[in-house]
Amino acid sequence: MRLIKPVDPVPADRLGRVHFIGIGGAGMSGIARILLKRGVKVSGSDIRASGILTELRDLGARVHVGHAASHVKDVDTVVVSTAIRDSNPELGEALRQGLRIIPRAAALASVMAGKTGVAIAGTHGKTTTTSMLTVALQKAGADPSYCVGGRLVTTGLGADEGTGEMFVAEADESDGSFLMLAPDIAVITNVEADHLDNYGHPQAVQDGFARFTERVGRVLVVCADDPGADALVAGARDRGLKVLRYGTAADADYRVRAVTPRGLGLTFEVEGPGLGPCQVRLGVPGRHNALNATAALAAAVELGLPADVVVEGLASFTGTQRRFEAKGEAGGVAVFDSYAHHPTELQADLRAARDVVASFSGGNGRVIAVFQPHLYSRTRFFADEFGAALGLADEAIVLDVYGAREDPEPGVSGALVARKVPLPPERVAYVPDRTRVPALVAERARPGDIVLTMGAGDVTELGPRIVAELGGA
Missing domain, CATH: 3.90.190.20 (Mur ligase, C-terminal domain)
Structure with a gap:
């Protein structure tokens, strides 16, 4: 894998017939599902059969098991996952035909366009935080569109098209493709060295997240407890962003206190702007999830939802598949x-x-x-x-x-x-x-x-x- 050069997104209604190479992946299948819900003609292939392929076929996608050049016949746009190698026959045929070829994140940016976008980034915790925010918004009646790198326990889905004006997405930094997103609100849970096969050096990871903050339109929510995330605050404020810090730090805007494990869940207190100390209850374990939930709370309040309604929604969160x-x-x-x-x-x-x-x-x-x-x-x-x-x-x-x-x-x-x-x-x-x-x-x-x-x-x-x-x- 290598870092992807950002490209300007194409509006979803101008993508034409879309083919996904590696359609069975969590991120790829989610975008395909949303496009199908919008009436876009979708095809795709993957190396092996799976329940995800069956779901997409039932929604109207033309799905193939195995890769072959003939699968990109009558296609306008080809979406490629980072797992696809240059030797893939479908990619080779798309190049031969001169088709529009875009990475997964560019397709995500296309379906987010025109919505109030919230992107959750970070080395860790982004899937859970994205899921928590999605469930809280759903419980509040906002019915957002969403695309998560895992499947919600509540819906069994990793992505869906909602009727509301909000779009919540997990932003993947692994290949630099999060720089294609331009969210109104962004959360950065933490910044640590990872994906060094792509970035080469920890400082390059930090620089990538700094460039991501330049893509944010209105509000940046960062973890005050994480040095890498907190280091982004000054630059973001210099660019005119509203910055909210959350964590256990005494000077955090949303301060977390009294985290108490309770079986397979936990309780904790949060105090924030216009929010007196309130008790939050979660049905998932791990003290780190108190931070994830607080990030979701801060983002939801910035979207205009009452804090008490968000807290109720967080209490209904039962987890994401493969996260404990x-x-x-x-x-x-x-x-x-x-x-x-x-x-x-x-x-x-x-x-x-x-x-x-x-x-x-x-x-x-x-x-x-x-x-x-x-x-x-x-x-x-x-x-x-x-x-x-x-x-x-x-x-x-x-x-x-x-x-x-x-x-x-x-x-x-x-x-x-x-x-x-x-x-x-x-x-x-x-x-x-x-x-x-x-x-x-x-x-x-x-x-x-x-x-x-x-x-x-x-x-x-x-x-x-x-x-x-x-x-x-």
Whole structure:
């Protein structure tokens, strides 16, 4: 993958017939769904069949399993995901025909045009924050359009066309494509080093987010607790943006206090502009989610919604798939799944797991982490940090690297991470064959424990298998 050069968006009604290469991806399928709802003719292809492809076919899309040059016949615009390589036959044929070829973010900008846009950016937390804001707006009756990098538990969808004037979108910084968006309001949850295979250096990541703030039209909401995000404040104010800071910092505009874990949820207090101390209740665990919810609250208030209505909406949020998602319980052991694939995300989810296990077993249970590193480059950059994060668990099982779009690198494997976990050797296992994991977990787990599978790859498939193994199925 490489950084994408921003292009000016084409209005959605001028895209013509749109073909998506990699239509089964979370972001691509969401945009395709919205275009179909607007009556645009859509086709697409993906490497394998999936429920998402079936859903899009039922909505009227012409969907192909596998890639072939013939699939771009009678097409006006081709949308390409970052996972698509230059050797893809459909991309090659689109280039040969001289078709309009745009990246996913340009298509997202097209469907956002004409709406009051809110973009949620950040190295971590953007999917959950986008989802929280979407659900809060829905509960308030605003019925926004939305496009999230995950699926809401409430709707089962990652994107949809609403009847309201608002559009809430997750802004992806991984390839620089968030610079194609021009939202009225933006949230930046945090800025940390990641995607260094594209950016090359942490400062380049910071510079990318600074350029993103230049695209914001009216209000910027940033986390005061995060040094990278807070460093963007002065420049944004110099450009005339209204800036709101949220967090536990004493000088935050929206100040978070008294965060208290409660089972699989938490409560906390927020005090903000025109908002006396109010109690917020969430049905998802993790102290980091108090910050995510406060960011959503600040953005919603800027959209004109009453704070008390937003707080009620946040209380109804039941999570996003793959974000500390419960997969089941058997033999007194609860199993959860997380998309965490950066060291900071592992730390946040393992700390949340500590809070959950305290209520699940009265504090007597343990946390068993099952981690699949994502990308060879990320594993090479962050092996030490991944290992340190996994030290927050009682036992750690490390799988091999899920390469995704990358080719294997000599000497880079899950063993790099496993060797860095600061736990006794008998409590750390490197298991290249993931089919062995359910039996290994069942052998090690005991009543009162929780198991957390983590990673952006196919580790998510292990949760139900672990539950079945624990239950003796």
